[in-house]
Amino acid sequence: MRKRKGAGRPTIADVAAQAGVSSITVSRALRDPQKVSERLRAKIDKAVRALNYIPDTHASALASSRSNVVAVLVPSLTNNVFSDTLRAIYDALDASPLQVQLGNSRYSATEQERLIGIFLSQRPTAVIVSGIDQTPAARKMLEEANCPVVQIMETGPDPIDMMVGFSHYQGGRAAAQHLIDQGYRHIGFLGARMDPRTTRRLAGFRRALEDAGMFDPDLVKTTTTSSSVTLGGVLLRELARHRPDLDAVFCNNDDLALGALFGAQKAGISVPDQLGIAGFNDLEMMQAACPSLTSIRTDRYGIGRHAVNMIQAVLEGTPPPEKIIDLGFDLQMRQSSDRRHILASGPA
Amino acid sequence: MRKRKGAGRPTIADVAAQAGVSSITVSRALRDPQKVSERLRAKIDKAVRALNYIPDTHASALASSRSNVVAVLVPSLTNNVFSDTLRAIYDALDASPLQVQLGNSRYSATEQERLIGIFLSQRPTAVIVSGIDQTPAARKMLEEANCPVVQIMETGPDPIDMMVGFSHYQGGRAAAQHLIDQGYRHIGFLGARMDPRTTRRLAGFRRALEDAGMFDPDLVKTTTTSSSVTLGGVLLRELARHRPDLDAVFCNNDDLALGALFGAQKAGISVPDQLGIAGFNDLEMMQAACPSLTSIRTDRYGIGRHAVNMIQAVLEGTPPPEKIIDLGFDLQMRQSSDRRHILASGPA
DNA sequence: TGACGTGATGTTAGCGCTATCATTATGTTA
DNA sequence: TAACATAATGATAGCGCTAACATCACGTCA
Incomplete structure (x- = not known):
């Protein structure tokens, strides 16, 4: 029937055709290479490179109910304290396929709650949120988010999931x-x-x-x-x-x-x-x-680094032994x- | 047939059923209210509120080949100069449905080029990029991106699309x-x-x-x-x-x-x-x-504010009279x- | 009065990917 | 050797939304 325009970007089907396999095999080869035989993997890699294929993040997120987004919530963009931590998060995620979605709560718990709602609607892979003073509603959303959550900058007795900070x-x-x-x-x-x-x-x-x-x-x-x-x-x-x-x-x-x-x-x-x-x-x-x-x-940089490490550990199936990391101060x-x-x- | 789980979040179909209309009408009512009669609009709004419906950004982006993302590229997250501008961008986009996707190029033109590639694969609504010294490849990508592009922090003779800054x-x-x-x-x-x-x-x-x-x-x-x-x-x-x-x-x-x-x-x-x-x-x-x-x-804050204004003007079909805004200095x-x-x- | 524009709403078929089975080939155990 | 586990690959049907076309109810004008 009538065809939509399509920006002409190659799709997974194009790669599959070029490699002579089905698209689901391409999908697997890209997401979990060891599930595909070495022979097909090589063919697929070649096709990917030849076509300069880039997976569509939205299609992937829609199909899997899971995005490659790590939601990060800080109370300020101008305070150097948070920019150091942010820099660490960006640095640590650099090599991974994960992308940062950054929110600025402006030191308001209700604004933080609002942003958590918006961000969770993107079904993030993980959430990093500053502080331990979430509103009850925000806390509930995060507890039910079904993804790793790290509270940063501070430690406290009752983590939503994980924590990195100091007292x-x-x-x-x-x-x-x-x-x-x-x-x-x-x-x-x-x-x-x-x-x-x-x-x-x-x-x-x-x-x-x-x-x-x-x-x-x-x-x-x-x-x-x-x-x-x-x-x-x-x-x-x-x-x-x-x-x-x-x-x-x-x-x-x-x-x-x-x-x-x-x-x-x-x-x-x-x-x-x-x-x-x-x-x-x-x-x-x-x-x-x-x-x-x-x-x-x-150790603001360390806080960001540890937060990402904890998330990645959970995603890899090896959750960190300690839910709370206290980096102290000097x-x-x-x-x-x-x-x-x-x-x-x-x-x- | 077999049904996928589904996180149970209400979809546009749920809203449509509740309001007694078709889902496309709900879609229209949300995206372009004046295309829907006042009577149905009221019903739909009511259903949206009753179900606490939040549109799925990924599904929307997939179907429309267009996301609600404004890609923003800065060379540093720790430099206060950029955090002032970023704050302005976040403030200005706050009331709109647009979300910021922030990238840190670390003062590297090649890193900036890499990030532009990644960000464009999300089909952003607009791009804000720091500086006027893009690599030729990056410049080409942006010229072909088919979305508003604003170069910020600096003015120069040959904008990719628009510019806000000073000399x-x-x-x-x-x-x-x-x-x-x-x-x-x-x-x-x-x-x-x-x-x-x-x-x-x-x-x-x-x-x-x-x-x-x-x-x-x-x-x-x-x-x-x-x-x-x-x-x-x-x-x-x-x-x-x-x-x-x-x-x-x-x-x-x-x-x-x-x-x-x-x-x-x-x-x-x-x-x-x-x-x-x-x-x-x-x-x-x-x-x-x-x-x-x-x-x-x-005027770092002003740069961010103007950049967003220019983008919104273009999106609303009333492009700004001047492609280049020089905010000067004192x-x-x-x-x-x-x-x-x-x-x-x-x-x- | 009938051909035709106009605005409001609906129907259908994807967007590009992945979950969920189904199938086939291969090894393993009693 | 029969019965069954295991690994590799594929077919199919969505995920939730929107583009593109279809339909319908009106009004308009010659």
């Missing part, structure tokens, strides 16, 4: 403990956005100070606006004006920490002597700053909080 | 001219990566200095390694050691400029008096730095290159 609570606690150990006594907290991970860093910070009998809610300065270097300076100067006894700040990310450094410099406050500064994530600029900035180093002490010279010369 | 050559030239105007006489160039855009900035820089009779190739310090704040400090100190007469640097991006500032601070070189610094792109941190840093402001003079106090008090 933001412990990170915040370690940063605070470090400032205490350096002899600071009026330690503030600068926080932007206050998403769930940030909030847990604050909780860890608070715990460390409470244990040391030093927690003062008046020294916690937070805002829900998004983070920036400029904001770090603004928050620092507001807090320092309000509380002249402030002698250190833990900033919930590195942008704020850099901004706090600039703010201190503008206000003539010397770092680290009059003010200690610590950040979170240890972006590359932290060690280059003058003075260099203390931060909690996190405190990188640098000049901005180094008071060893003062500590050595006597008690504060 | 990096003129940007580099303006930065150099500014440093000349501020009375600097031994102006260096710090460059990382040296991709095509960077190279054109250098060409503009060179032109301005040559016009002023001040170009000195010995003051151009470049590397092909990727850019970082740390690298900015390293390059600056190497150049300053080699050429003590250096009195200003134009850095081909803001990371290098920030690093140069830190490097100068570590070396005890005062900015802007002993050394002027200018960057490129005007990331948010530039104005927060201490001293604040001069930069060439570019020099933001700040403390790091401000010598008006010196210029005012007499000749250098």
